[in-house]
Amino acid sequence: MSAPPESRPFAAQLSSVYFTILTLFCFKIFVKITLNLLTHFYVIRGNRKEAARISAEFDFGQGHRSWADRSPLHDAASQGRLLALKTLIAQGCNVNVLTIDHVSPLHEACLGDHAACARALVEAGANVNVTSIDGVTPLFNACSSGSAQCAELLLENGAAPQADFCQASPIHEAASRGNVSCVEALVTWGADVDYDIPHMGTPLYVACMSRELLCTRVLLNGGANVQKGKFLESPLHAAAQKNCVEIVKVLLEFGADVNAKNQDLKRPVEVASPGGLAEGFLLLYEAVPRTLSQMCRLTVRYSLGRDRLHLIPQLQLPKALEKFLQYRRVDVSHELPC
Numbered sequence: 001m002s003a004p005p006e007s008r009p010f011a012a013q014l015s016s017v018y019f020t021i022l023t024l025f026c027f028k029i030f031v032k033i034t035l036n037l038l039t040h041f042y043v044i045r046g047n048r049k050e051a052a053r054i055s056a057e058f059d060f061g062q063g064h065r066s067w068a069d070r071s072p073l074h075d076a077a078s079q080g081r082l083l084a085l086k087t088l089i090a091q092g093c094n095v096n097v098l099t100i101d102h103v104s105p106l107h108e109a110c111l112g113d114h115a116a117c118a119r120a121l122v123e124a125g126a127n128v129n130v131t132s133i134d135g136v137t138p139l140f141n142a143c144s145s146g147s148a149q150c151a152e153l154l155l156e157n158g159a160a161p162q163a164d165f166c167q168a169s170p171i172h173e174a175a176s177r178g179n180v181s182c183v184e185a186l187v188t189w190g191a192d193v194d195y196d197i198p199h200m201g202t203p204l205y206v207a208c209m210s211r212e213l214l215c216t217r218v219l220l221n222g223g224a225n226v227q228k229g230k231f232l233e234s235p236l237h238a239a240a241q242k243n244c245v246e247i248v249k250v251l252l253e254f255g256a257d258v259n260a261k262n263q264d265l266k267r268p269v270e271v272a273s274p275g276g277l278a279e280g281f282l283l284l285y286e287a288v289p290r291t292l293s294q295m296c297r298l299t300v301r302y303s304l305g306r307d308r309l310h311l312i313p314q315l316q317l318p319k320a321l322e323k324f325l326q327y328r329r330v331d332v333s334h335e336l337p338c
């Protein structure tokens with residue numbers, strides 16, 4: 001009686017939507033349980049091969065992997081069976097076939113680091129921007145598995161280097177996994193190095209938290225803002241907290257502020273583990289004046305701005321100076337991870 005009459009049909013519609021969702025959910029649970037029982041049954045009966053096949057088909061560990069309606073193309077792509085994949089394509093299979101979760105064969109090929117399969121799929125017209133219901137793109141999967149080859153292939157074929165608002169971010173993934181080649185490819189193709197996700201922070205922050213020295217360097221060389229971390233927490237806070245001296249050094253070299261305060265009003269040196277190497281290094285750094293060359297380098301880079309850093313070679317400077325401005329004194333590949 002209290003509800004206005006026109007709101008009732010809407011409420012009824014809403015409840016039927018909820019009911020449908022519940023039914024689908026129950027159905028999915030039912031299939032999962034059945035498959036699990038089946039696997040169990042095969043193991044008990046000693047048919048381990050069949051059990052392995054079933055459990056490979058439905059993989060608990062991988063949230064973004066759908067098993068219920070995978071096509072043969074999905075299987076071939078995820079196992080890297082190029083010949084089978086090409087045969088299926090030649091037989092006219094749709095390369096853009098999706099599972100319930102919108103996972104495509106291209107997703108599978110990239111997750112498995114099967115570049116040749118990914119290439120075959122792309123050449124046959126697979127959509128490089130396809131997004132699963134978890135917001136995962138093939139590029140994200142390539143970064144997840146550290147497959148620089150797949151990442152480059154996707155980027156060359158027009159994949160968006162930057163995640164949309166509701167998508168998982170490839171550059172964060174690559175930075176946290178420490179795959180330099182993937183980060184480099186993303187930066188080259190124009191991914192935003194300062195892309196800030198509220199609950200994760202910037203790619204630089206993620207790299208520092210994961211103690212990935214080389215990725216930290218690549219991001220900074222790509223123009224990442226050395227102060228931008230997660231909310232008030234700077235990348236230097238992260239490196240100090242992780243007691244990672246090598247990264248602390250690199251961040252300071254790129255002009256990180258030793259006096260930045262985090263949300264607890266603590267400076268990086270105050271979040272470093274007491275008596276640790278990072279704390280010692282920061283204390284020493286604070287006591288020693290900056291060199292003039294370092295101050296000049298930071299000023300020049302700052303005046304140029306992030307978008308013009310790649311123009312440094314055009315400044316007609318002596319080679320040594322040019323290298324110095326680009327932090328290219330040391331051979332990055334010979335550095336030790338921390």
Ligand SMILES: *[C@@H]1O[C@H](CO)[C@@H](O)[C@H](O)[C@H]1NC(C)=O
Nearest residue numbers: 146147148149178179180181
């Ligand atoms: C990163 O990618 C390259 C090229 O694909 C690969 O050789 C390397 O093992 C990967 N590194 C990591 C840490 O996964």
Ligand SMILES: *[C@@H]1O[C@H](CO)[C@@H](O)[C@H](O)[C@H]1NC(C)=O
Nearest residue numbers: 127128129157158159160161
């Ligand atoms: C993928 O998405 C990006 C950005 O939205 C767009 O510029 C690009 O054209 C798309 N690529 C293809 C092949 O559709």
